[in-house]
Amino acid sequence: MKIGNYAIAFVALPTLAFGARHPTCQTFTEIYADGTELCEKMFSDAFVVVPDDQPAYHMWFFDTDNNPNDQVTRDIFGTEPLEECNVQYFHKQVPSPEGDDMGECHPWKQRSCCHGETVGSVEEMKALYGSSWDRCGTMSEACERFFVFELCFYECEPSVGLFRRFNDSQTDHPDFNTWQLYQMPMKKSYCDAWFDACKNDFFSEERFSTIKEEKEVNKLGVSLGVIGAFAFLLCLFSSFLVHRERSGKPVFVAEKANPVA
Numbered sequence: 001m002k003i004g005n006y007a008i009a010f011v012a013l014p015t016l017a018f019g020a021r022h023p024t025c026q027t028f029t030e031i032y033a034d035g036t037e038l039c040e041k042m043f044s045d046a047f048v049v050v051p052d053d054q055p056a057y058h059m060w061f062f063d064t065d066n067n068p069n070d071q072v073t074r075d076i077f078g079t080e081p082l083e084e085c086n087v088q089y090f091h092k093q094v095p096s097p098e099g100d101d102m103g104e105c106h107p108w109k110q111r112s113c114c115h116g117e118t119v120g121s122v123e124e125m126k127a128l129y130g131s132s133w134d135r136c137g138t139m140s141e142a143c144e145r146f147f148v149f150e151l152c153f154y155e156c157e158p159s160v161g162l163f164r165r166f167n168d169s170q171t172d173h174p175d176f177n178t179w180q181l182y183q184m185p186m187k188k189s190y191c192d193a194w195f196d197a198c199k200n201d202f203f204s205e206e207r208f209s210t211i212k213e214e215k216e217v218n219k220l221g222v223s224l225g226v227i228g229a230f231a232f233l234l235c236l237f238s239s240f241l242v243h244r245e246r247s248g249k250p251v252f253v254a255e256k257a258n259p260v261a
Protein backbone atom coordinates (compact mmCIF):
# COMPACT_ATOMS: atom_id res chain seq x y z
CA MET A 1 0.00 0.00 0.00
CA LYS A 2 1.37 3.40 -0.96
CA ILE A 3 1.67 6.23 1.50
CA GLY A 4 -1.12 8.00 -0.39
CA ASN A 5 -3.51 5.12 0.29
CA TYR A 6 -2.74 5.24 4.00
CA ALA A 7 -3.45 8.94 3.91
CA ILE A 8 -6.81 8.34 2.27
CA ALA A 9 -7.69 5.65 4.81
CA PHE A 10 -6.64 8.01 7.59
CA VAL A 11 -8.99 10.71 6.36
CA ALA A 12 -11.79 8.41 5.22
CA LEU A 13 -12.21 6.30 8.36
CA PRO A 14 -13.10 9.10 10.77
CA THR A 15 -15.33 10.59 8.05
CA LEU A 16 -17.12 7.26 7.71
CA ALA A 17 -17.50 6.99 11.45
CA PHE A 18 -18.83 10.51 11.55
CA GLY A 19 -21.16 9.83 8.63
CA ALA A 20 -22.54 6.78 10.44
CA ARG A 21 -23.62 8.94 13.34
CA HIS A 22 -27.37 9.22 13.74
CA PRO A 23 -28.74 12.58 12.50
CA THR A 24 -30.01 13.41 16.01
CA CYS A 25 -26.47 13.24 17.44
CA GLN A 26 -25.17 16.56 18.74
CA THR A 27 -22.62 17.67 21.29
CA PHE A 28 -23.86 18.04 24.86
CA THR A 29 -23.39 21.81 24.62
CA GLU A 30 -25.71 21.89 21.60
CA ILE A 31 -28.37 19.87 23.42
CA TYR A 32 -28.21 21.32 26.95
CA ALA A 33 -27.62 24.88 28.12
CA ASP A 34 -25.97 23.75 31.37
CA GLY A 35 -25.70 20.98 33.96
CA THR A 36 -29.14 21.71 35.37
CA GLU A 37 -30.79 21.16 32.01
CA LEU A 38 -28.75 18.00 31.48
CA CYS A 39 -29.84 16.43 34.79
CA GLU A 40 -33.47 17.49 34.53
CA LYS A 41 -34.15 16.82 30.85
CA MET A 42 -32.06 13.80 30.03
CA PHE A 43 -34.10 11.46 32.23
CA SER A 44 -37.50 13.11 31.72
CA ASP A 45 -37.98 14.80 35.13
CA ALA A 46 -36.58 11.87 37.10
CA PHE A 47 -34.23 14.37 38.77
CA VAL A 48 -34.56 17.93 39.94
CA VAL A 49 -31.52 20.13 40.54
CA VAL A 50 -31.25 21.94 43.89
CA PRO A 51 -28.65 24.43 45.21
CA ASP A 52 -25.68 22.76 46.88
CA ASP A 53 -26.73 23.85 50.37
CA GLN A 54 -29.99 21.88 50.17
CA PRO A 55 -30.27 18.14 50.88
CA ALA A 56 -29.82 16.06 47.74
CA TYR A 57 -28.92 12.48 46.87
CA HIS A 58 -25.54 11.18 45.74
CA MET A 59 -25.20 9.16 42.55
CA TRP A 60 -21.83 7.89 43.73
CA PHE A 61 -20.02 7.47 47.04
CA PHE A 62 -16.96 5.75 48.50
CA ASP A 63 -17.76 4.65 52.04
CA THR A 64 -19.49 1.31 51.42
CA ASP A 65 -20.32 0.94 55.15
CA ASN A 66 -22.16 4.21 55.21
CA ASN A 67 -24.32 5.07 52.21
CA PRO A 68 -24.70 8.87 52.53
CA ASN A 69 -28.13 8.67 50.88
CA ASP A 70 -29.55 7.16 54.08
CA GLN A 71 -28.88 10.41 55.88
CA VAL A 72 -30.34 12.43 53.01
CA THR A 73 -33.58 10.47 53.39
CA ARG A 74 -33.64 11.26 57.14
CA ASP A 75 -33.02 14.95 56.35
CA ILE A 76 -35.73 15.20 53.70
CA PHE A 77 -38.44 12.85 54.98
CA GLY A 78 -37.53 12.39 58.64
CA THR A 79 -37.81 8.63 58.13
CA GLU A 80 -35.41 5.71 58.14
CA PRO A 81 -34.19 4.36 54.76
CA LEU A 82 -36.58 2.11 52.83
CA GLU A 83 -36.50 -1.60 53.65
CA GLU A 84 -37.80 -2.51 50.21
CA CYS A 85 -36.93 -1.76 46.62
CA ASN A 86 -39.95 0.23 45.60
CA VAL A 87 -38.79 0.63 42.04
CA GLN A 88 -39.23 -2.53 40.03
CA TYR A 89 -37.58 -3.37 36.73
CA PHE A 90 -34.46 -5.47 37.01
CA HIS A 91 -34.52 -4.73 40.75
CA LYS A 92 -34.75 -7.05 43.75
CA GLN A 93 -37.82 -6.92 46.01
CA VAL A 94 -35.75 -5.97 49.08
CA PRO A 95 -32.21 -4.64 49.41
CA SER A 96 -29.58 -7.22 50.33
CA PRO A 97 -25.78 -7.54 50.30
CA GLU A 98 -23.90 -8.55 47.18
CA GLY A 99 -20.60 -10.39 47.12
CA ASP A 100 -17.20 -8.77 47.11
CA ASP A 101 -17.02 -9.49 43.40
CA MET A 102 -19.77 -6.98 42.66
CA GLY A 103 -18.53 -5.21 39.55
CA GLU A 104 -19.11 -1.63 38.48
CA CYS A 105 -21.56 -0.66 41.21
CA HIS A 106 -19.31 -1.63 44.15
CA PRO A 107 -20.40 1.22 46.50
CA TRP A 108 -23.71 -0.62 46.99
CA LYS A 109 -22.24 -4.05 47.75
CA GLN A 110 -23.39 -4.01 51.42
CA ARG A 111 -26.99 -3.13 50.66
CA SER A 112 -28.21 -3.17 47.11
CA CYS A 113 -31.44 -3.26 45.11
CA CYS A 114 -29.58 -4.58 42.09
CA HIS A 115 -28.24 -8.05 41.50
CA GLY A 116 -24.47 -7.92 41.02
CA GLU A 117 -24.75 -9.69 37.67
CA THR A 118 -27.19 -7.09 36.29
CA VAL A 119 -24.48 -4.46 36.58
CA GLY A 120 -21.35 -6.59 36.28
CA SER A 121 -19.49 -4.61 33.64
CA VAL A 122 -19.93 -1.42 31.65
CA GLU A 123 -20.62 -3.52 28.56
CA GLU A 124 -23.40 -5.43 30.34
CA MET A 125 -24.83 -2.19 31.66
CA LYS A 126 -24.87 -0.68 28.18
CA ALA A 127 -26.80 -3.69 26.89
CA LEU A 128 -29.43 -3.58 29.69
CA TYR A 129 -31.95 -1.34 27.97
CA GLY A 130 -31.10 -2.20 24.40
CA SER A 131 -29.90 1.28 23.48
CA SER A 132 -27.02 2.94 25.28
CA TRP A 133 -25.56 6.35 26.04
CA ASP A 134 -22.80 5.85 23.47
CA ARG A 135 -24.79 5.23 20.32
CA CYS A 136 -23.39 8.47 18.86
CA GLY A 137 -19.90 7.00 19.00
CA THR A 138 -17.41 6.14 21.72
CA MET A 139 -17.64 8.58 24.60
CA SER A 140 -14.74 10.07 26.51
CA GLU A 141 -14.13 8.07 29.68
CA ALA A 142 -14.67 11.19 31.76
CA CYS A 143 -18.17 11.53 30.35
CA GLU A 144 -19.07 7.84 30.35
CA ARG A 145 -18.27 7.57 34.07
CA PHE A 146 -21.24 9.77 34.90
CA PHE A 147 -23.56 7.50 32.93
CA VAL A 148 -22.20 4.48 34.80
CA PHE A 149 -22.81 6.32 38.09
CA GLU A 150 -26.38 7.17 37.13
CA LEU A 151 -27.20 3.64 36.04
CA CYS A 152 -25.68 2.12 39.20
CA PHE A 153 -27.64 4.61 41.26
CA TYR A 154 -30.91 3.84 39.49
CA GLU A 155 -30.45 0.07 39.64
CA CYS A 156 -28.92 -0.30 43.13
CA GLU A 157 -29.87 2.62 45.39
CA PRO A 158 -32.84 1.78 47.67
CA SER A 159 -33.88 5.42 48.18
CA VAL A 160 -34.88 5.90 44.53
CA GLY A 161 -38.03 4.06 45.64
CA LEU A 162 -39.10 7.20 47.51
CA PHE A 163 -39.37 9.07 44.22
CA ARG A 164 -41.59 6.87 42.10
CA ARG A 165 -43.57 8.76 39.44
CA PHE A 166 -46.69 6.77 40.37
CA ASN A 167 -47.67 5.27 43.69
CA ASP A 168 -49.48 1.96 44.05
CA SER A 169 -52.87 3.68 44.38
CA GLN A 170 -52.53 4.94 40.82
CA THR A 171 -52.71 1.66 38.91
CA ASP A 172 -55.65 3.07 36.91
CA HIS A 173 -53.48 5.84 35.48
CA PRO A 174 -52.89 5.19 31.74
CA ASP A 175 -49.12 5.70 32.18
CA PHE A 176 -48.81 3.73 35.42
CA ASN A 177 -45.51 1.95 35.86
CA THR A 178 -43.24 0.94 38.71
CA TRP A 179 -39.92 2.00 37.18
CA GLN A 180 -40.24 5.73 36.55
CA LEU A 181 -38.77 8.34 38.91
CA TYR A 182 -39.94 11.88 39.50
CA GLN A 183 -37.93 14.85 40.78
CA MET A 184 -35.34 13.18 42.95
CA PRO A 185 -33.08 16.04 44.15
CA MET A 186 -29.51 16.24 42.84
CA LYS A 187 -26.91 18.87 43.64
CA LYS A 188 -26.20 21.58 41.10
CA SER A 189 -22.42 21.17 41.35
CA TYR A 190 -22.74 17.46 40.49
CA CYS A 191 -24.81 18.18 37.38
CA ASP A 192 -22.41 20.95 36.36
CA ALA A 193 -19.47 18.51 36.68
CA TRP A 194 -21.36 16.02 34.49
CA PHE A 195 -21.97 18.71 31.86
CA ASP A 196 -18.33 19.76 31.99
CA ALA A 197 -17.06 16.18 31.58
CA CYS A 198 -19.29 15.63 28.53
CA LYS A 199 -18.94 19.00 26.78
CA ASN A 200 -17.19 17.71 23.67
CA ASP A 201 -18.96 14.36 23.46
CA PHE A 202 -21.75 13.50 21.09
CA PHE A 203 -25.13 12.41 22.36
CA SER A 204 -28.65 11.93 21.13
CA GLU A 205 -31.51 12.81 23.39
CA GLU A 206 -33.96 11.41 20.87
CA ARG A 207 -34.33 7.90 22.15
CA PHE A 208 -32.48 7.94 25.46
CA SER A 209 -35.38 9.28 27.50
CA THR A 210 -37.74 6.75 25.96
CA ILE A 211 -35.56 3.65 26.13
CA LYS A 212 -37.46 2.22 29.05
CA GLU A 213 -40.83 2.98 27.48
CA GLU A 214 -39.72 1.20 24.32
CA LYS A 215 -38.70 -1.79 26.33
CA GLU A 216 -42.18 -1.91 27.88
CA VAL A 217 -43.71 -1.66 24.41
CA ASN A 218 -41.42 -4.42 23.16
CA LYS A 219 -42.46 -6.65 26.05
CA LEU A 220 -46.11 -5.93 25.24
CA GLY A 221 -45.44 -6.59 21.55
CA VAL A 222 -43.90 -9.97 22.29
CA SER A 223 -46.77 -10.91 24.64
CA LEU A 224 -49.37 -9.91 22.05
CA GLY A 225 -47.44 -11.85 19.42
CA VAL A 226 -47.40 -14.98 21.57
CA ILE A 227 -51.10 -14.64 22.43
CA GLY A 228 -51.90 -14.04 18.75
CA ALA A 229 -49.94 -17.09 17.59
CA PHE A 230 -51.60 -19.22 20.27
CA ALA A 231 -55.08 -17.99 19.27
CA PHE A 232 -54.30 -18.73 15.63
CA LEU A 233 -53.20 -22.30 16.44
CA LEU A 234 -56.29 -22.78 18.58
CA CYS A 235 -58.51 -21.66 15.65
CA LEU A 236 -56.64 -23.96 13.28
CA PHE A 237 -57.02 -26.89 15.66
CA SER A 238 -60.74 -26.30 16.25
CA SER A 239 -61.45 -26.07 12.54
CA PHE A 240 -59.50 -29.30 12.15
CA LEU A 241 -61.67 -30.92 14.86
CA VAL A 242 -64.85 -29.60 13.23
CA HIS A 243 -63.63 -30.88 9.91
CA ARG A 244 -62.93 -34.33 11.36
CA GLU A 245 -66.32 -34.42 13.09
CA ARG A 246 -68.06 -33.47 9.85
CA SER A 247 -66.17 -36.05 7.85
CA GLY A 248 -67.30 -38.69 10.32
CA LYS A 249 -63.86 -39.31 11.86
CA PRO A 250 -64.04 -37.58 15.26
CA VAL A 251 -60.53 -37.36 16.72
CA PHE A 252 -61.23 -38.13 20.38
CA VAL A 253 -63.72 -40.92 19.84
CA ALA A 254 -61.38 -42.57 17.39
CA GLU A 255 -58.56 -42.47 19.94
CA LYS A 256 -60.70 -43.99 22.67
CA ALA A 257 -61.93 -46.71 20.33
CA ASN A 258 -58.37 -47.83 19.66
CA PRO A 259 -57.79 -51.18 21.34
CA VAL A 260 -54.84 -51.29 23.71
CA ALA A 261 -52.38 -53.62 22.11
Ligand SMILES: *[C@@H]1O[C@H](CO)[C@@H](O)[C@H](O)[C@H]1NC(C)=O
Binds near residue numbers: 167168170
Ligand atom coordinates in the same frame (compact mmCIF):
# COMPACT_ATOMS: atom_id res chain seq x y z
C1 LIG B 1 -50.76 8.72 45.24
O1 LIG B 1 -50.57 9.82 44.40
C2 LIG B 1 -51.73 10.61 44.22
C3 LIG B 1 -51.42 11.67 43.15
O2 LIG B 1 -50.25 12.34 43.41
C4 LIG B 1 -52.13 11.22 45.56
O3 LIG B 1 -53.29 12.01 45.40
C5 LIG B 1 -52.38 10.10 46.54
O4 LIG B 1 -52.63 10.63 47.82
C6 LIG B 1 -51.19 9.16 46.63
N1 LIG B 1 -51.54 8.00 47.43
C7 LIG B 1 -50.75 7.51 48.36
C8 LIG B 1 -51.24 6.30 49.08
O5 LIG B 1 -49.67 8.02 48.64
